[in-house]
Amino acid sequence: MDVTDDDYINLMSALLPPGPAWSADDPAIIGAAPSLRRAHQRADDLMLEVDPRTTTELINRWETCCGLPDECIPTGTQTLQQRQNRLDAKVNLIGGINERFYLDQLAALGKPGATITRYNKGPFKCTSACTEAVYSTEWRYYWQVNMPAATDATWMTCTDDCDTPVRYWGDTVAECVISKLCPSHTYVLFKYP
Template sequence: MAAPSFSLSDFRSALLRLLPTGPIWSREPGSLPYLIAAVWAPTFQRNGDRASNLLADAFPSTAVELLPEWESTLGLPDPCAGTSPTIEQRQAQVVARLTDNGGSSIAYYTALAKSLGYDITITQYVPSRFGKTFGGTFGGDAWAYAWKISAPQFTIQQRQFGNAFGEPYATWGNTVLQCEIRTRAPAHTVLLWDYGGQGNPAVLGTFEIDFNTLE
């Protein structure tokens, strides 16, 4: 539920209602109590607006003014977000760091990517062995440590109502996804990236891989 927002007239009326009753305490426009209440009302309105803003900044997914404070406690910003990340990207990184409990399963990496705004699928590989399905990837023991992340070539993140003013209407790219997952990938594994490709990673898609490690 959105925080309440009160106008100048709301605060002026509230101040006037606090006055004692009697003929000298007139609430009529132009009277001295009315003019004094009109002077005080803007201060109360500013305080109310700042309090409402604090409610939004108290949560990392909506923080703007306090976003640097959230980031500094989590070692952000970092190179993962590039040189000029949007407010939404920075918020997503903060949320991902705060909710990250660690893990090494497919479900963990899929959920991590989702928290950053990306939908991915993960494929694991095994070395060639007797009885393996014909037509599959042929390779040595190193394939036991290879896994592929499939994602759209460009993940488009559209602006939504309520986003920070001045941000681009849309951003696209997978830089944050790659960087965040690489920092969490087990050191002994080989990570393949597939943007739009299907099937054998040695044939289709765009990949970053040293095939000498997968002989």
């Protein structure tokens, strides 16, 4: 709500005691109104800093308190909106080790169409259907994140070092965040179409 000087003049005039000692056009009242309006607007601005989704002035303090930016996202590579989204995801993180939790995290990271494949059906047996995959018992500790869309691939060039991969791709931010959040006894595989 936009507050004007006139609003504060009317407010202070209404608070004056009745009688001829004070009037609404008193210079003290007219002179105090701009200061009160600025204080009110500043208080409104600071209320936006309480929420990590709308913070701008205090975003560095918020990030310091939350351990951001972390190794998943290098400093200075994100826009203000991306920083606010990552901060909101970290502050309002409701933990869990179920599939919905990880899909929500992937959606917050810009991968809303991602799916998860689990290899928990156990090893292949004589009684298994022919269409079932062949897994050993160790595969129950693996799960796969299927990314929704192809990620731009980067090819090796003639000017690259010898140890540069011939081709590399992937969303390193999403991979890093999911790997940090996954249970310590599991292994995450990332599949790109």
